[in-house]
Amino acid sequence: MKLSEGRIGKSYKILNFEKLAGSTERRLESLGMTPGTTVDILNNKSYGTIILRLRESRYAIGRTITRHVSVEETEGPSLLPLKTSAHLSQKLASRARESADKREGKAHG
Amino acid sequence: MGRFFDRFTYQGEPGEKEPEQTHPDMTVAFVGNPNCGKTTLFNALTGSTLKTANWPGVTVKGKEGSYDFEGNRMALIDLPGTYSLTSYTMEEELTRSLVYSGTADIIINVVDASCLERSLYLTLELLALKKPVVVALNMMDVVEKRGLEIDIHRLAETLGAPVIPISARKRQGLQPLMHAAYHHKECGLDPILHEHDFDDGMAQKHAENVMVYTRELEDRIDNVQAALEKNFPNAPNPRWIAIKLLEGDKTLCKEYPLEIALLKGGVQSGIEAQGAPESAQQKSLEQRFIRERYDFIQDIIHECVFNNHAVALRSDKADRILTNKYFAIPIFLAIMGLVFFLTFFIGDAIKGVFEQGLDAFDGWIEAFLLSLGASDWVVSLLCDGAISGVGTVLTFLPNIFILFLALAFLEDSGYMSRVAYIMDSIMGRLGLSGRAFIPMILGFGCTVPAVLSTATLESRRDKRRVMLVSSFMSCSARLPIYILFSGLFFAHFAAFVAFSMYFFGIVMALFTLSLLHAKDKLGKAKGEDEGRLLIELPDFKMPDAYSIWVYVWEKVKDYIFRAGTVIFVSSLVIWILLNFGPTGYLEEDYATSFAGYLGHFFAPALAPFGSGDWRIAVALLAGISAKEVVVSSLSVLFGVSGAAVGTTTLSASLASIGFGPANALGFMTFVLLYVPCIAAIAAIRSESKSLKFTVQTMVYQMVTAWVIAVLVFNIAQALGL
Numbered sequence: 070m071k072l073s074e075g076r077i078g079k080s081y082k083i084l085n086f087e088k089l090a091g092s093t094e095r096r097l098e099s100l101g102m103t104p105g106t107t108v109d110i111l112n113n114k115s116y117g118t119i120i121l122r123l124r125e126s127r128y129a130i131g132r133t134i135t136r137h138v139s140v141e142e143t144e145g146p147s148l149l150p151l152k153t154s155a156h157l158s159q160k161l162a163s164r165a166r167e168s169a170d171k172r173e174g175k176a177h178g
Numbered sequence: 179m180g181r182f183f184d185r186f187t188y189q190g191e192p193g194e195k196e197p198e199q200t201h202p203d204m205t206v207a208f209v210g211n212p213n214c215g216k217t218t219l220f221n222a223l224t225g226s227t228l229k230t231a232n233w234p235g236v237t238v239k240g241k242e243g244s245y246d247f248e249g250n251r252m253a254l255i256d257l258p259g260t261y262s263l264t265s266y267t268m269e270e271e272l273t274r275s276l277v278y279s280g281t282a283d284i285i286i287n288v289v290d291a292s293c294l295e296r297s298l299y300l301t302l303e304l305l306a307l308k309k310p311v312v313v314a315l316n317m318m319d320v321v322e323k324r325g326l327e328i329d330i331h332r333l334a335e336t337l338g339a340p341v342i343p344i345s346a347r348k349r350q351g352l353q354p355l356m357h358a359a360y361h362h363k364e365c366g367l368d369p370i371l372h373e374h375d376f377d378d379g380m381a382q383k384h385a386e387n388v389m390v391y392t393r394e395l396e397d398r399i400d401n402v403q404a405a406l407e408k409n410f411p412n413a414p415n416p417r418w419i420a421i422k423l424l425e426g427d428k429t430l431c432k433e434y435p436l437e438i439a440l441l442k443g444g445v446q447s448g449i450e451a452q453g454a455p456e457s458a459q460q461k462s463l464e465q466r467f468i469r470e471r472y473d474f475i476q477d478i479i480h481e482c483v484f485n486n487h488a489v490a491l492r493s494d495k496a497d498r499i500l501t502n503k504y505f506a507i508p509i510f511l512a513i514m515g516l517v518f519f520l521t522f523f524i525g526d527a528i529k530g531v532f533e534q535g536l537d538a539f540d541g542w543i544e545a546f547l548l549s550l551g552a553s554d555w556v557v558s559l560l561c562d563g564a565i566s567g568v569g570t571v572l573t574f575l576p577n578i579f580i581l582f583l584a585l586a587f588l589e590d591s592g593y594m595s596r597v598a599y600i601m602d603s604i605m606g607r608l609g610l611s612g613r614a615f616i617p618m619i620l621g622f623g624c625t626v627p628a629v630l631s632t633a634t635l636e637s638r639r640d641k642r643r644v645m646l647v648s649s650f651m652s653c654s655a656r657l658p659i660y661i662l663f664s665g666l667f668f669a670h671f672a673a674f675v676a677f678s679m680y681f682f683g684i685v686m687a688l689f690t691l692s693l694l695h696a697k698d699k700l701g702k703a704k705g706e707d708e709g710r711l712l713i714e715l716p717d718f719k720m721p722d723a724y725s726i727w728v729y730v731w732e733k734v735k736d737y738i739f740r741a742g743t744v745i746f747v748s749s750l751v752i753w754i755l756l757n758f759g760p761t762g763y764l765e766e767d768y769a770t771s772f773a774g775y776l777g778h779f780f781a782p783a784l785a786p787f788g789s790g791d792w793r794i795a796v797a798l799l800a801g802i803s804a805k806e807v808v809v810s811s812l813s814v815l816f817g818v819s820g821a822a823v824g825t826t827t828l829s830a831s832l833a834s835i836g837f838g839p840a841n842a843l844g845f846m847t848f849v850l851l852y853v854p855c856i857a858a859i860a861a862i863r864s865e866s867k868s869l870k871f872t873v874q875t876m877v878y879q880m881v882t883a884w885v886i887a888v889l890v891f892n893i894a895q896a897l898g899l
Contacts, residue, residue, distance in 0.1 A: 090710075093710055093712070095264060095464075096261075096712060097712070098464070098465060098468050099261050099262035099264060099299070099468065100261055100296065101295070101296060101299065101468070101472050103465045103468050103469045103472070104465060105469065106469075106472075111494060111497065111498075112497065112498070112501050112502075112599075114503055114602075114603060116603065116606075118599065118602045118603060118606070118612070118711065120497065120501060120599060120715060124293075124295040124296050124472070125293045125294075125295045125296065126293050126295075126296045126714060127493070127494075127497070127714065127715040127716075127717075128712065128713065128714050128715060129595070129596075129598060129599035129602070129612070129711060129712075129713050129715055130711060130712055131602050131606065131611060131612060131710055131711030131712065132602075132606065133606070133710050133711070134710055134711070134712060
């Protein structure tokens with residue numbers, strides 16, 4: 070589904086951008102709206118101009134942009150207490166794996 | 179970087195032409211996100227008359243000021259608000275080149291402590307440039323109020339840069355900040371003390387860099403960096419360039435062309451499919467960099483920020499009402515109505531006092547001059563020309579003051595950026611971004627800032643359209659004309675008539691825009707250039723009194739200044755044109771003066787909308803120098819000045835030439851729509867960088883004004899007004 074179809078009070082995970090001007094996409098990304106990020110929709114006028122919360126900041130985004138952003142609904146707001154942040158645990162896991170791989174590599178070498 | 183950057187570069191080369199005593203001991207640049215309170219901080223430090231605006235991107239050009247730290251002169255540079263240091267917008271490019279070139283000795287990165295997650299992104303980008311950065315952790319008062327707690331000591335260790343808690347609005351922590359900035363120059367970079375319990379074999383990198391990416395990205399950075407150092411041994415900060423090249427930065431890719439094989443190729447990101455086309459791979463690489471930075475920021479926040487729950491609930495609640503589907507527009511109209519109520523009713527009450535004062539002053543000067551035995555024409559020049567012209571304009575100060583006060587309040591409270599959201603539906607139908615509405619609202623204050631603020635719009639098309647119609651949003655200088663004429667001819671409905679001029683202006687602007695939009699639709703596909711709204715909605719806050727004062731004072735000062743210069747000179751010129759003719763000085767016989775001839779020449783063209791009197795023609799001509807002059811020259815032309823009781827005399831004079839309510843409506847409509855003042859025309863010229871466009875705009879405005887005024891006059895007459 071598209072971000073423009075998002076419902077108020079729900080949270081959505083950004084999947085990708087479709088046919089969006091490069092400069093607009095980069096602006097969104099540098100604000101932290103990269104694929105995989107969760108946003109909360111705070112307001113949505115019927116035609117897709119929305120207010121969303123992204124990384125603790127609020128933005129108004131026009132429908133000419135939201136129509137080109139693919140999302141999927143996800144559970145719960147993005148503002149979880151940070152200790153249970155999915156990002157963090159993922160990262161910890163991946164780094165642990167990396168270092169394990171390295172050690173293994175050394176052992177073989 | 180062009181012209182924005184030129185003015186800063188001199189500070190980079192010490193020992194140039196700059197005189198010794200004015201050369202600053204050090205240069206400090208202020209960098210931060212829009213709405214982070216950077217300009218408030220800058221105002222507090224420099225006491226300069228800068229404008230703080232509560233929507234992104236209003237400080238398009240850098241501003242300078244100076245600060246004295248224990249006898250050392252620091253040059254302060256306020257850079258435009260920016261979210262990152264890519265090179266996609268003018269603001270980013272300017273900030274980046276200024277930081278990168280070493281023009282600034284110290285960078286003060288102003289960070290909004292109440293939304294660290296987004297703010298630290300720019301901080302990481304600045305730190306990657308390896309220049310001395312001091313982090314000013316602003317909005318600490320807000321943080322405390324919300325119960326957030328920040329381990330500043332740990333934050334400083336993690337970033338490897340001093341972090342000073344401040345509150346720009348409360349003027350707290352400013353001295354320690356400048357102290358830190360001053361000494362940081364000597365100390366150089368602080369050691370970086372991460373919590374590095376990950377055994378990733380990159381200890382060296384962690385010691386040298388604040389931001390270390392995952393192994394996969396680091397390997398690629400190393401490869402590119404090695405190639406870069408081989409091909410461009412003199413490249414400064416090769417690691418940073420390598421990262422930017424991998425991210426596909428256009429400016430740097432041109433500057434440092436490397437084999438494409440090094441840069442391309444996707445990374446695993448878990449979301450994009452493998453074997454995607456090259457452009458998609460490049461994109462995913464850039465996204466990966468951005469995501470890792472944000473992940474790292476989350477790590478930092480995890481370590482340094484506590485009680486990070488209930489964020490800005492009050493603003494969210496307020497937003498639920500203020501941006502509600504059904505209530506938003508009525509509330510917006512009510513707020514604008516209140517603004518105009520204050521401007522008209524309260525402003526007029528104070529204006530009455532001013533008028534009495536002016537009359538007394540004029541009478542006193544006249545008596546004084548006569549007692550000195552001054553000749554008639556000197557008395558007339560001073561009293562009827564200068565004092566009457568300038569004074570009449572000055573009596574509108576209360577109206578102007580209140581209007582700008584209200585606009586500044588709306589701006590600083592955070593409401594203005596909501597307007598962009600609220601109006602996006604209407605503006606979207608006109609093919610513009612909701613943001614384009616803001617310059618148009620500013621047009622109510624003055625066309626000049628309205629035109630200048632179109633620089634914040636992204637597309638050239640949006641800019642030009644807004645410039646074309648911004649003068650239809652009736653500026654405050656035209657207000658006196660409406661007040662005067664509606665007061666004269668629509669006694670009890672005066673306020674309604676004056677308000678409807680504003681409304682009519684809006685209608686004309688929307689009509690023009692929809693015509694242009696319809697033309698677009700008929701022509702080629704609308705495509706990419708369509709208006710795009712992307713604006714941050716900052717938390718609602720009580721506006722900062724000092725910032726409002728700075729803003730309003732700047733406007734009022736400008737108004738007084740214009741009264742003292744442009745309007746003073748035009749008053750004198752008009753007086754001379756009026757009182758001198760081919761035969762020399764005339765006594766009260768304006769009809770045969772120079773102005774009389776000009777007026778007589780143009781009057782027939784104005785007759786179709788009932789303003790065919792030569793005196794009105796002269797006033798309208800004079801109005802091109804500044805709209806305030808219309809009223810002042812009318813009062814001179816119709817001999818209303820000094821001790822004479824103003825409005826009744828003018829009313830009688832106008833009535834004697836058959837000027838009635840219908841004529842007044844036609845006249846006001848013409849004034850509303852015809853070309854703005856010289857200053858606004860100059861602003862359009864400089865902002866559009868096109869003489870052709872400027873001339874087209876003027877022609878369109880003149881033609882529209884004439885046609886509509888004729889229509890209004892005839893309809894009003896038919897209705898029996």
